[in-house]
Structure formats: structure tokens, C-alpha cells
Amino acid sequence: MSRIGKNPIEVPAGVEITISKENLITVKGKLGELRQQVDPKITVKLQGTQLLVQRKSDERDDRSKHGLYRSLLANMIKGVSEGFTTVQELIGVGYRATSTGQTLELTLGYAHNIVMELPKEISVQAIAEKGKANTIVLKSFDKQLLGQVAAKIRSLRPPEPYKGKGIRFQGEEIKKKAGKSAAGQ
Numbered sequence: 001m002s003r004i005g006k007n008p009i010e011v012p013a014g015v016e017i018t019i020s021k022e023n024l025i026t027v028k029g030k031l032g033e034l035r036q037q038v039d040p041k042i043t044v045k046l047q048g049t050q051l052l053v054q055r056k057s058d059e060r061d062d063r064s065k066h067g068l069y070r071s072l073l074a075n076m077i078k079g080v081s082e083g084f085t086t087v088q089e090l091i092g093v094g095y096r097a098t099s100t101g102q103t104l105e106l107t108l109g110y111a112h113n114i115v116m117e118l119p120k121e122i123s124v125q126a127i128a129e130k131g132k133a134n135t136i137v138l139k140s141f142d143k144q145l146l147g148q149v150a151a152k153i154r155s156l157r158p159p160e161p162y163k164g165k166g167i168r169f170q171g172e173e174i175k176k177k178a179g180k181s182a183a184g185q
Contacts, residue, residue: 005066008050009074012081017046025073029080031141032121036076042069051077079141086150090134092165095157097126097136104136108157108167122149135170 011017018026023038038044041062045052053070055062078084090097096107104124106114118124118138122145125137136153140146150169159166161177168174 003067005053005055005063005070007070008052009070009077011046011049011051011077015077015081017051017077019044019046025076027073027076027080029077029141031080031083034076034080034142036069036072038069039065042066044069044073075143079143083139083141084143084146086138086146087170088136088138088150088153088167089170090136090167091159092157095134095165095167096128097134099124099126099136104153106153106156114156116153118149119145121145136167 014030016028018028020026023040023042023044025036025038025044027034027036041056042065043054043056045054051073053066053073055066090106090108092109094107094109098105102118102120102122102124104116104118104126106116108114121142122138122140125139127135127137138146138150138153154167154169157166159168159172159174161175162179164174164176
């Protein structure tokens, strides 16, 4: 049995779950609505305030999907009830971010500013405090979309290994390399 898949998912008050005959799971909550198509080999049952994910056989493919769908459904339930937050830091001289509505404008040392139009499911806030690195706070109820957008922003200027300049997630450790001057000593 999958260690993750066998755990029941607690459904908090205010979250409504609909399971269709085609294995389409719809989760509605105060923050939004999410849908997930589940493989026919996986069954999802709602018993009281618990959501149970079960598999029909012990094949390798079914075992791997068992834990996957349980995690996806748990993230959907947590997302529509509490939401997810990702914080990114801009490290580097002159690196700045400004946000207006769903638009994020980044100054990352290129000859031009980068303007990103974010999906309506994501709220963005750019924070600039004196003496601290600029930060970008992304909030959403959809964990997959939030991770995808955060990875896209990070890919615009990933942290370089010598000085650590670039966009990184808050708390992310960057392994720094010794430069040329340290190699000969």
C-alpha cells in the first residue's frame, strides 16, 4: 500500500467536493474552484468528512498513481480553503520589481524591463524595503499554477554561483563557487 495514498484526506468545513461518473473531481471553497481528472484505475470516495483514494490493483503504475492523485487532491482541498504563498527575493544591484494589478514589471540588469501579465488566479505583490532585497509575493489557490509561474519568474535571472545574484526563492541555499582568484592560492 502506498504510504501517502492510504492516508485519508480531511475535508474542512466550507469545502464542497463533487465526484462525477467520469472520475472528474471538482473542489469548491471560499478561495476558488479546481478540477482534476483522475485515472480510471483509481477510485475516489467521500465518506463523511474524509476523502479516500484507493487503487484497483497492485501493479507498479497503479501504485505510483495512487500517491500522486492523493497528493493532488490534498493540495486542491488545502488550496481552496487556505491558499498557497510563494516568496521570491531579487538579489543584485539595481534588481527591482513593481506590480500593478496582474502585471509584474522586473528590472533585472537587461537592456529592457521585463513585463509579465500573470493569470487572474494569482495575486502578486512586490515589496521594496530599504536595506533589504526586493521581494515578490505570489498567492493563489492553485498550487500547480503558482509553482509554474514562480519557476518562470525565477528562470528570467536564475542565481549565479559566484556572487549569488539573481532571483531565488526565500530560504533557498545557493552553493557558491570560488572564483579564479581563489583557485591559485
